[in-house]
Amino acid sequence: MPILIRMSDVLLRLTGVSVRHEVYDESGAPSHGEPRPRDVSAELRAGEVVLLLGPSGCGKSTLTLTANGLIPQVIGARMDGTVTVGGRDTVTTPVPALARDVAMVFQDPDAQIVTASVLDEVCFGPENLLLPAAEVLDRAEEALRRVGLWERRDDDPDRLSGGGRQRLAIACALALRTSVLVLDEPTANLDPAGVEEVYRTLREIAAGRDRAVLLVEHNLDAAIDFVDRVIVLDAGGRVTLDGPARRILTDHVDELVELGVWLPVATLAALRLRAAGIRLDPLPLTPSELAAGLDTLPELPAPTVPTAVPIAVETSVRVRGMTVHRGRRAILHDITLSIGAGEFVAVAGANGAGKTTLAQAIAGVVGVPRGTVEVTGSSGFVFQNPEHQFLTNRVDDELAYGMKVLRRPQAEIDARVEDLLDRLGLRELRAVHPFLLSGGQKRRLSVGTALVTRPAVLVLDEPTFGQDRERATELLDLLDALHADGTTIVVVSHDMHLIAEYATRLLVLADGRVIADGTPADVYADAAVLAAAGLRPPPIARAARALTRHPGWRRLTRLADLPVLETAR
């Protein structure tokens, strides 16, 4: 059957697009780097939801910024090729004028808010386009109703949750009534409840089929069920695959793994099972598909029994009856717990539950009532934003700083610094200013600054926040190695999947109280606790729960529980 494509259907057209960012050499002279993305051609049509995939650093976000002319008009980068939106060229049409055709939602909800009320915020875009006041209000009401924020129109945006603020950003984009909507990692800064909220909204919008949506997202588990088409860039920024989402993800799964593209957890599980000789066909993309696939098999081998966590002999952290106030409000109420040496403890809970305060109290960052916290040995704390901790002008000085404060002999300092440079993969960068490192390198360096004094307890606040999967996994592997060496690790995190894979114990906080404390598997089995804390079980646990056969598999929570062949890697 011949397929008829009318030219007018193409809303966003990229032709041979390459972008070279400005880079600075050691003397500070600017030049243009390697093109990322490189020579991308693609067309987006009305009603399509297109997911852009690729290993980190391949230029996905950069490509989204070309869609409304921010590159090359506002951001100093060189662009070759052409981008047209609704027939208008993005190089010659000013960015604000393109707002009639393209709307953008960025990663950080806070950096998109201009005004002091939810309603004013949504009106801001249409007002810029000089629409009559009555139409501005009409559009604002429609957009706010679609994202479920109409009732909160008089509130200050700061009073919304992270998910609420990102839904507000989506409403602002909708109010522009554009034919193209571009979203760059819209959930990377959100807690699980926020991710859920945003995708519920996006799913409804996509169902309208009235616009083209271009999405960059590393959380494939949330996004995959409403994406129609996938464009995959390789590490060099070229388009290597472009086609229907399901077909690309299932037929080319090995290529995607090879490229380092993150896949839905259900798909990763199926790949792991395939290595163990259990074939699932078709390859599942969601937890429910994984469950359905497993249920078609008459028999499954027993899951890997998790290696028993060695019972800690010594107590590393002891908290007794600790209540912490900020101003008049109690942030933590009467917390009592002890953490054994060598545990890997995750602290989870909704925003404002007191997670960060508990972590800071354990590490001695904030003052607590005398005698309520005892730590055996020293402790180190890693803040959420690595830049906040940097003090010197070179990577190696940064690592040495903690030892210099303790006035240790120079030889010992040098030995530790050299060791860490290798361990963190920062040797080549030792003379670089910490602020000039990439996001992942900054994060590793900030962990290194805490490690140099060899603390017995390492506490980290949201170490994977705003990072892609690769960076997150890289960091967690580093922590896992420390844990294996006997360091006690305490991590505040929203990421249920990472917690399931790495932590030996999970503390759930709600309103300043510990409402659950146990192995991640036990906690994930308690639906009431998860609901109270605004958490969701990780994808594997959701799939396991949905099984109708194989009772032995229903308590699985992590990839590592899946059976592997002895010979498999």
Place this chain on the structure above:
Amino acid sequence: MSDSIRSLRSYNPVVKTLAPVPAMIVVALSRDLWTPAVIGTIALLLLLIGGGLRGRTLLWVVAGPPLLVALLTVSFGIWTDPALVDETTALLTIGPFTLWSGALHTGLATGLRVAAVLLLGLIVGLTTDGPDLVRSMIAHLRVPYRIGYAGFAAMRFVPRFQRDLEIIRLAHRVRGVSGGRGPVTTLRRYGGYAVPLLAGAMRHGDRVSLAMEARGFGADRTRTERRQVPLRSRDAVLAALLIALCFVPHLPGALG
């Protein structure tokens, strides 16, 4: 928002900002007690009648100026150079210290001047929303809207900076930056906060401006203003009244 003619909130923000300025200048240049006392009292009455003040704000507006005047009177009385006032009456002598009536007079006048200027400033300060002032500046003073809205965005930066600074301070303390006192140590410590604070601020500012342009900011020479801040005859009356305060110094002469 009340639209009653008795409420200062219903008056134009630009008028409330600019009309008190001549009176402020007159007060600041005055040397007598009468001028600041009368103008200050009128400003206070305006605030009490039309300000719709409540609770703690009301308490401060009523009690603050007398406290300020008393404080300045006493401290000037004690600290004024006796050489300047030793021709006036000596009210009190304790040991080597003499309290001169001239010193008290200077203190009282200064206190009244400061209080009066403050009260005139509060007319706009306590009865206006920042966004309305910006809207009115764009509509009535022809301030380019880009500048006005940059002001909006900047206002939202402030709490963010405070939060960031607090975290950076904790983060540096954790790294072992000494908490020493002395001015040099403190200065150096704050220098250390500046780099991460500015780096974060610049990045945030960049992102906000990208987001604003992506939403059509600057597409045209003007933009729709949903809320028209009115400029009415009542504003002319208020302006006339406030400007008329400039004649207060001449009143005693006129009255004989």
